[in-house]
Amino acid sequence: xxxxxxxxxxxxxxxxxxxxxxxxxxxxxxxxxxxxxxxxxxxxxxxxxxxxxxxxxxxxxxxxxxxxxxxxxxxxxxxxxxxxxxxxxxxxxxxxxxxxxxxxxxxxxxxxxxxxxxxxxxxxxxxxxxxxxxxxxxxxxxxxxxxxxxxxxxxxxxxxxxxxxxxxxxxxxxxxxxxxxxxxxxxxxxxxxxxxxxxxxxxxxxxxxxxxxxxxxxxxxxxxxxxxxxxxxxxxxxxxxxxxxxxxxxxxxxxxxxxxxxxxxxxxxxxxxxxxxxxxxxxxxxxxxxxxxxxxxxxxxxxxxxxxxxxxxxxxxxxxxxxxxxxxxxxxxxxxxxxxxxxxxxxxxxxxxxxxxxxxxxxxxxxxxxxxxxxxxxxxxxxxxxxxxxxxxxxxxxxxxxxxxxxxxxxxxxxxxxxxxxxxxxxxxxxxxxxxxxxxxxxxxxxxxxxxxxxxxxxxxxxxxxxxxxxxxxxxxxxxxxxxxxxxxxxxxxxxxxxxxxxxxxxxxxxxxxxxxxxxxx
Numbered sequence: 001x002x003x004x005x006x007x008x009x010x011x012x013x014x015x016x017x018x019x020x021x022x023x024x025x026x027x028x029x030x031x032x033x034x035x036x037x038x039x040x041x042x043x044x045x046x047x048x049x050x051x052x053x054x055x056x057x058x059x060x061x062x063x064x065x066x067x068x069x070x071x072x073x074x075x076x077x078x079x080x081x082x083x084x085x086x087x088x089x090x091x092x093x094x095x096x097x098x099x100x101x102x103x104x105x106x107x108x109x110x111x112x113x114x115x116x117x118x119x120x121x122x123x124x125x126x127x128x129x130x131x132x133x134x135x136x137x138x139x140x141x142x143x144x145x146x147x148x149x150x151x152x153x154x155x156x157x158x159x160x161x162x163x164x165x166x167x168x169x170x171x172x173x174x175x176x177x178x179x180x181x182x183x184x185x186x187x188x189x190x191x192x193x194x195x196x197x198x199x200x201x202x203x204x205x206x207x208x209x210x211x212x213x214x215x216x217x218x219x220x221x222x223x224x225x226x227x228x229x230x231x232x233x234x235x236x237x238x239x240x241x242x243x244x245x246x247x248x249x250x251x252x253x254x255x256x257x258x259x260x261x262x263x264x265x266x267x268x269x270x271x272x273x274x275x276x277x278x279x280x281x282x283x284x285x286x287x288x289x290x291x292x293x294x295x296x297x298x299x300x301x302x303x304x305x306x307x308x309x310x311x312x313x314x315x316x317x318x319x320x321x322x323x324x325x326x327x328x329x330x331x332x333x334x335x336x337x338x339x340x341x342x343x344x345x346x347x348x349x350x351x352x353x354x355x356x357x358x359x360x361x362x363x364x365x366x367x368x369x370x371x372x373x374x375x376x377x378x379x380x381x382x383x384x385x386x387x388x389x390x391x392x393x394x395x396x397x398x399x400x401x402x403x404x405x406x407x408x409x410x411x412x413x414x415x416x417x418x419x420x421x422x423x424x425x426x427x428x429x430x431x432x433x434x435x436x437x438x439x440x441x442x443x444x445x446x447x448x449x450x451x452x453x454x455x456x457x458x459x460x461x462x463x464x465x466x467x468x469x470x471x472x473x474x475x476x477x478x479x480x481x482x483x484x485x486x487x488x489x490x491x492x493x494x495x496x497x498x499x500x501x502x503x504x505x506x507x508x509x510x511x512x513x514x515x516x517x518x519x520x521x522x
Contacts, residue, residue, distance in 0.1 A: 001044060002026050003498065004035055008048035008473065012463040013055055013449050016442040016479060023053070025469040028497035032465055051492055052477050054445065055461050056213030056470035057422050058452030061270070061347055061368040061412035064203070064217035064244065065233045069111070069187055070143075070416045071206075072199030075100050076114035077142070080380050085119035090126060094134050097126075097142075101135035109156070109190040110135060112142045113416065117149070118281050118383030125151040128169025141183060145381075146281035147271075147417045149176050152183075160186060173284040174300060177275055181223020188229035197511035201504040203420075204242055208501040210422055211472030211491035214243040214452070214460060216412070217522070218270030218321070218347075220259070222252045234259040238519035241501060243470075245456055246522040247321050249274055251309055264521030265457065268313050269321035270347060276300055276322055277329035280350070281383050285326035287351065291387045297326055307336050314340035321345035321368075327353040327395075334359045345410075345455070349397050350374075357398060361405035366455040368410045369397060369447070371428030372418055378433050399429060400437045403446075409439075410455050411447035422448050423486040430483040441479050469498040 006022040010033070020033040024043070037045040077096050078085050087093050097112055104110055117125050131140045131153040139156040149172040157163050160182045165175055191199075207215060217237060220230035230248070237244035246263050249272040250256045256268065268274075277297055278284025286297040313320050319342065324330045330352045337344050338359060345366045352360065360367065374396060377383050384393050403409055411429070413420045426444040439447075453461025460468050472491040494501040504510055 002031060002040065002042070003044040003046060004037055004040060005046045005048055005053070006037060008051050008053045009477070010053045010463055011479065013445065014462060014464065020463070023463065023469075023471070025498040028469055028499070030463060030465050030467050030469045048473055048493075051473040051475060053463070053471050053473050054211070054478060055449045055463055056472055056494065056496065057211050057411075057448040058214040058216070058456070058461060059207070059212050059412050059415070059420060059422065059448075060216045060366075060410035060452050060455060061218060061370070062215055062415040062420065063219065063271070064215065064237065065184075065219055065229055067416045067420070068196065068199035068203050069191055070113050070199075071202045072195040073109070073187075073191060074111040074113040074143075074416075077112050078114050078116040078119065078145070080376070083380065085116050085380055088119055089121040090130070093120070093126060094130070097131070097134045097140065101138050101140070104138065108138070109187065110138055110140045111187075112140060114145055115142050115150075116145045116381055116383075118386055119381050123386070125149065125170050127151065128154045128157055128166075131169065144281060145417065146279040147414070148172070148279040148284060149282035156186070172282045173278050173298075176282070177272070177278065177300070179223065180272060181221035181227075184221055184229060185224045193511070194508060197508050198506045200236065200240070200511065200514070201506040204240055205503045207242055207420055208494045208496075208503070209490050210420060211474070211494055212242070212420065212422060213470040213472075213494065213496050214245065214456070216245045216247055216456075218247045218249055218272075220249045220255065220272065222250055222255065222273040227255050227258070230255075231258050234262045234522060235519075236515070237522045238262055239514050239517045241496060241504065243460075243496070243520075244522045262519075262522055266316065266318040267321065268318045269345070271323045274322045276306070276324045276333055277326050279325055280387055283387055285351070286328035287326045287392065288328055288353075289389070289392075292389065293387065297328075299328055299332060301332070303332060303336070306332065307339075310336050310344075311340050314342045314344070317342070319344055321347055323347045325350045327351050327356065330356045334363075334365075337365055338363065348414075351392065351395055352397055357401070360402060360407055364405070364407050366408050366410055366451070367397075367402065368412045369399070369429075370412055370414045370418060370425060371399065371432055372413070372421070372424040373428070374433045375424070375428035375431060384433075394434060396432075396434050396437070398434070398437045399432055399439050400443075403439060403443050408451040408454055409443075409447045410451050411444070423489045426478075427483045427486045430486075441481070445478055470496045
């Protein structure tokens with residue numbers, strides 16, 4: 001049956017000024033525009049109350065399982081209060097973690113997320129010995145905001161069998177990234193069905209509240225013998241009310257095969273095993289020159305090894321996605337992509353060299369970006385200022401230049417590293433750290449709509465006849481509002497495949513009903 005949505009301004013995203021007066025939907029697909037309820041009396045009608053309508057957003061890079069787990073089991077250590085990070089020293093972090101340990105059930109795993117080492121007066125993570133004292137011997141996992149360093153207590157270190165890897169309990173660089181699977185496996189054994197149900201409901205409801213209809217879930221690790229949690233995540237993802245598109249983070253063919261049958265398209269990569277370097281906050285992103293403190297980030301792969309792997313997947317029709325932040329890592333990936341078939345992704349791409357920019361403009365890979373992080377860092381964290389030279393900071397990804405060259409920039413959150421909030425990312429694009437490389441409002445919207453749909457090769461991201469009827473309403477015209485108006489913005493309502501999203505309950509009963517729904521390809 002037809003449904004006519006009317007009394008709204010429908011921004012199709014075909015162009016900056018292309019708007020329609022109504023939208024007709026049939027069987028979850030857009031069937032036409034500008035019909036009136038009077039002209040089609042047999043159709044159902046939905047009055048949208050004069051709001052603005054945009055295509056549902058596509059988050060091109062997040063980590064679904066980690067986001068679910070941290071939303072139900074984690075506690076943020078740091079937050080931004082009145083323009084500064086609090087707590088800003090280890091004494092303040094100690095108070096937070098002591099309180100968390102006091103309230104926790106005996107034997108539970110304490111996950112302390114959103115720790116901001118760069119904003120600490122001491123400039124570091126707590127050691128195992130400090131965590132032992134603060135949490136009275138409990139298992140504690142502290143996750144730095146960049147997701148590429150962290151620390152754990154002695155009891156957790158012993159449970160993971162990693163005492164020799166990090167004698168002080170602090171993990172950074174390859175030692176962190178190569179052993180993250182051990183943490184993930186331990187987390188998997190600690191999460192209860194009740195916590196899983198609560199986390200799934202929270203993540204789905206939060207995404208819908210931001211107008212997000214599709215998420216690209218970068219999942220899995222090659223570190224464990226069998227990645228049961230990623231297999232479970234793929235199974236659950238097939239049944240979520242959101243559309244999930246899986247990017248298995250494997251180079252291991254056996255692990256990839258375990259989830260490939262649930263997928264609709266051949267995709268591989270992301271972070272974890274596909275990280276070519278680390279991050280700025282952990283001083284492990286690979287630059288040609290050292291950090292201000294003299295440390296030097298290094299590449300995680302030699303060229304020949306990485307080239308063989310990428311060529312092997314590309315030859316079989318896979319879209320490859322890989323994490324590269326520093327100029328050396330981006331150069332390595334761009335040069336390899338130049339010689340393989342297909343169109344692939346560069347994740348993060350924060351500090352490209354002139355050579356990389358030239359090649360990216362020529363070959364136009366999909367570039368997934370999270371400028372909200374740089375926006376926060378410039379104003380509150382000041383990590384780039386602490387670790388990078390002024391010249392390096394000025395050489396952040398030239399968003400406007402890439403967009404003008406037709407490079408498809410894909411907006412994303414990297415959740416749980418950041419909130420899934422797409423409006424924070426778009427504010428970061430419009431008020432970019434390098435002002436002359438800021439995007440227009442329309443270009444910022446394209447990163448979360450048109451470009452994401454093109455990256456997936458699906459009929460998403462536009463309000464176009466024959467395309468998916470997924471959209472959201474909001475009071476603001478996102479094409480004309482000031483960047484500051486994006487703060488705190490939420491969707492008034494979200495429709496996925498023509499049906500209004502209804503918040504998921506958090507209980508086990510709702511979770512059981514979700515598991516019983518028909519599976520869809522991810």
